[in-house]
Amino acid sequence: MKNRLILDIHTHTIVSGHAYGTVRENALAASEKGLVGLGLSEHAPGIPGTCEPIYFSNMKAIPRNLYGVNIYYGVENNILNDGTMSLSDRILQRLDYCIAGVHGFTYEDQGVEKNTDAMISCMKNPKTFFVSHPDDSSFALDYERLVKAAKEYGVALEVNNSSFTSSYKRDVEKNIRTYLDLCMKYRTNIYVGSDAHDPSQIARFDRAIALLDEVGFDEELIINNSEEKFRKFINFKG
Numbered sequence: 632m633k634n635r636l637i638l639d640i641h642t643h644t645i646v647s648g649h650a651y652g653t654v655r656e657n658a659l660a661a662s663e664k665g666l667v668g669l670g671l672s673e674h675a676p677g678i679p680g681t682c683e684p685i686y687f688s689n690m691k692a693i694p695r696n697l698y699g700v701n702i703y704y705g706v707e708n709n710i711l712n713d714g715t716m717s718l719s720d721r722i723l724q725r726l727d728y729c730i731a732g733v734h735g736f737t738y739e740d741q742g743v744e745k746n747t748d749a750m751i752s753c754m755k756n757p758k759t760f761f762v763s764h765p766d767d768s769s770f771a772l773d774y775e776r777l778v779k780a781a782k783e784y785g786v787a788l789e790v791n792n793s794s795f796t797s798s799y800k801r802d803v804e805k806n807i808r809t810y811l812d813l814c815m816k817y818r819t820n821i822y823v824g825s826d827a828h829d830p831s832q833i834a835r836f837d838r839a840i841a842l843l844d845e846v847g848f849d850e851e852l853i854i855n856n857s858e859e860k861f862r863k864f865i866n867f868k869g
Contacts, residue, residue: 641672657833674707675718705727714749754781788821
């Protein structure tokens, strides 16, 4: 990969309930690893132990720069079976971006077509700029439809580094290869996420980068290798 990944926008702190670092510990790790930007994307309500909606309402209290790293306010919002998300639109308006994702605590498999319908419905939300880990055959997707919709609605799909070592996800690498090929075909954007749940995992992109290099993925389509590109993509106002 010619252009280094300089932002990690899918990360969690202790307030997500099953992660183990603070905001400042994650930011310090990001600084030590040479990142220019860190996105805070705690789990939305519905995941056991995570924070209440008021946490997201008050993220402006977190400094915009810590240890020389620019901080972005986000959420990993749960896709629900009816095609809505668990954190309200009113609160989403206070954030820089929303990552929409399927989690077993808040979503029951409905089969390929309905799973895809639910995910695409959430892509239409104007604050949804990203989709997390659409790579698990436990919640099978029609990747042709998904990639085309992501292109239409200006959403980037994730290559999630932690998915490669998951003990419960199915067919991860096969599925990622499938949607990477389609993303190149339709010129759909992606991002690489660490999905860090501990400061030691911040900026851990090794497995994802290896696969992107192997398939010869076009780096122009990667959102988090340029802060300018990232800010433009999410319409960042500062």
